[in-house]
Amino acid sequence: MNMLKLLWLLPLFLLLSGCWDKNELEEQAFVVVLGLDKAPKNMVTVTFQIANPQVGSSDKGSAPNEPPSDIVSFTAPDILSAKELANSVITRKISFAHLRTVVVNQDLAKGDLYHHVMGASVRDPEMRREINLLVSKERAFDFVKNNKPKLETRPHKYYAFMQERWRDTGFVPYSTLNRYFQRLSNDTLFLAIYATTEKQSGKYSRVEDDYLAGQVPQKGGDPVQIIGSAVFKAGKMIGTITGEESRYSLFLRRKSLTHSFISTYQDPLNNDYQITARFIKNGTTKVKLNVRTDPVEVSVKLPLRVQILSTPSFVNYASDAGKQEQLKASLQEQLQERIMKFVTKAQQTYKGEPFLWHLSARSQFWTLKQYEDFDWPSQFPKAKVSVNVELKIESFGKQIDPPVMNQHQGVK
Template sequence: MRRLMVMKKWLITPVAILLMLLLAGCWDRTEINDLAIIVGLGLHETEDEEVQLSVQIVNPSSMASGQSGNSGQQGTGQLTTMEKEVGKTTFDARSKLQEKVSRELFSGHNRVVFISEKLAEKGIRDHIDFLARYTRPRLRSYVYVTKGVPADFFKVMPDLESSSAETARELADLRIGMSVEVKELLQMTADASENAALPIITIEGEPPHSYGLRVQGAAVFKHGKMVGQLDDSATRGVMWIRDEIEEATIMVQPEGETGYISFLVLDATTKLVPEIKGDNWTMTVQINAIDDAVENHTTLDLMKPDTIKRLEKQLEEKVEQRIHIALEQVQKDMKADILGFGESFDSKYPDKWEAVKDNWDEKFSEVTVNIESDVEIKRPGRSTSPPALPEDEVTNE
C-alpha cells in the first residue's frame, strides 16, 4: 500500500509541473506590437478595373505618446496612417498590402467600410461576399458610399476624433442620417427584394486647411448595383417608412406668420400594414410621433389648444410630404424596394408573394400607399409665449 502511494506521488508531481508550464502563457499568442490595427477599410475600382483596397491603420507610436484629436497635424506624428494596394480581388489586394506592411494586418477593431461611387455603380456583390466570408472584418462595422476615392477620406484628420474612421462611426451612432452595418447590408441584399440603401459620406472643407466628414443623403442599390441617390429630404422620408427615426428636427411656418417654430421629435414609431384585395396591393404606413417645441419665432402662444392642434396638423403634413418625396423617387423612378414592402407582403401573404416575387420591381411600383400620421405635441418648451415679444403682441387666437 505504501509503495502504491509513493508511485502516485511520483506520477502526480510531473503532471502538476506540466500543467503549471501550460498556464504560464499562450503558446500561440500574438503580441499587440506585432499587429497593424485597421480602423477603416475602403474599396474602389481603378481605371484598369481592378480593386483598390485602402486601410486606415492606427499609428502605434502615437498611441504610446497619448496623443488625441488632430494633434498629429501639429508635427508630432499622425495618429493614423493610410496604406493602399491594388489587386484582381479584394483579398488579392489585401495579400499584396500585407507584403509591404511590417505588421500583421488585423481588422478585428475595424470601424467603417467605405465604398466609392464608382465601385457602387459597377456592383458590390463580390465585395460583400468577401466581407461575409472572410472571418476577420467586423460585421458591426458601418458601411458608407463615398463621394470620391476612399483613400482620400482616410487622409482627413478631424478635430474632435482620433481618426476619420472614428468620426464616421460616431456620425452613424448619432442616427442623424441613415446608418447601416455590414450585417444589415448582408441581410438587405439577401431578402426577397434584393435591394439596399447605404448612407453617402462626403469630405467637407473649411478654410484654411481644416477638413471634416458629413453624411449627406443615401445611395440606392438594386441587385447589388447603385441605381440612384437620394437627397437628405428623401432619405428622411425613407427612414420614416422604415421606422428608423430616433431623433429628428421639423420646422414649420404657421399660416399668417413670418417666423418659424422648430420641433424635436422625441419618439416615433412606424408600422407597415399590407393588404391584398384581388389585384390591388395596398400598403398603409401608420406613423405615431411625439414632438416637443424647442424654438418659437412667431407670435403664437403655444399654450392655446387650438394653436397646438393646427401645429400638429402641419407637422403631420410635413412628415407625409417627406414620405411622398421618397416614394416618388424610390417607388416610381427607381422601382427599388428599399422600404421593406416585399418583406411585409411575404410575411402576411406568402402564397401571393411567391407568384410575384420574380417580377417584384414592377409590382412594387404599382402598390398603392396610404399614409396615416398622428403627431402629438407633448410640451411647448420652457416658455409658453414668445419671450422676445411684448404680451400685447402675442397672438391668442
C-alpha cells in the same frame, strides 16, 4: 494507482501547451479604415489607414512628432490579396481586428465588381459583419486622405462618433455589412451611409435636412460631410437620397431604431418664418397591406408626438386653442405631403422600397412559393399607398412670454 497514471501525463500537457501563436501588439499594424476604389481589369485599389497606437495614448510622449495614422494603398484582385501584398511594404502584420469602417467609392459601388469583392472578403474571420459601410462621392483613397478631423486625434474615434449620430438625427441609416448581405434580394432597398470631402456651393434649402453630403452650407470645421444615403438594389448602387428622405425611410418602418428627429416646417400663420419642432415616434408604425386587390393597397399610420421648440414669428400658439389646431393640421399636411412625395419617388425612380414593407406582405402567404409567385418587387411600384400621420402636440417650449417687436419702441 490512478493518480500515478495522471502524473505520467503531466509532461504531455507541458509539451502541448505554449504560446506559439502569440502576437505582440507592437508586431501588428491595426487597420481602422479600409477604402475601396475601382481599378482596371476587374481589380480594386485597396486603401489601408493604419492607426498609430502611441498617438492619443499615455505613451504619446515617446513619439511626439509621429502622425496619428499611416495611409497606403495597393491594387490587387481583392481585399485579402491586397492585405497580403501590404506586408511587402509594412513591416508589421496587417490586422483587421479593429476595422470598423469600409469606405467604398460610388463608381465601384455602381458596378457588379463591388459585390464580388465584398462577398469574398467575409471569408476572413477578421472581417466582421458589424463593420460600418460608407459610400464616398470621390475616390475612397482621396476621402480617407482628406479626412483630417480637428477634434479627434485617433481616426477610428472620429468614425465611431459620427456613425453614432444617426441615432440622434436620422440623417444617415444604420449601415453594416450584415444588413447589406441581408438585403441583397429585390424585395427591398438597402441604404448605406453617404459622405464626401468635396463641397458643392450654391445650394440652400429652408428645410435643414434636405441635403446630400457635400451640399450642406458650411464654413470651417472638419472637411467631411456625412448626410443622406446611397441606395442599393440587388447589391448594386442605383442612386442617392437626402437626409430628409433618409429620415422618412427609417420612420416608415414598423420598428425603427431612430426614435426622434428635429425639423422645420412653414409657420401656418406667418409664411415668412419656419417653426422648429422635435418629432418623437409614439409607438410602432402600423402597416396594413391588402394583397388581394390590384393594385396592392398599402395603408400606413405613423404616430408622432411633437414638441414645438422655436417659433421665430412670435405667434402665441401656447395659449390659443384655435391656433393650436391650425398648427397641428398644417404640420400634418406638410409632413404627409413630403412623405408621399418620397414614396412616389421610391416607386417611380427606384422601383423598390426601403421601408421593409415586404415583411408585412410576406406574412400574408402560407408558403414561400406563394409569396415568390406574388412578386412583391413588381407589385410595389404600382401599389396604392396612403400615409396618415397622427400628431399629438405635447409642449410648446414656452418658459416666458416671447418679446414683441414694435416699430417705434423697439423690443419689449
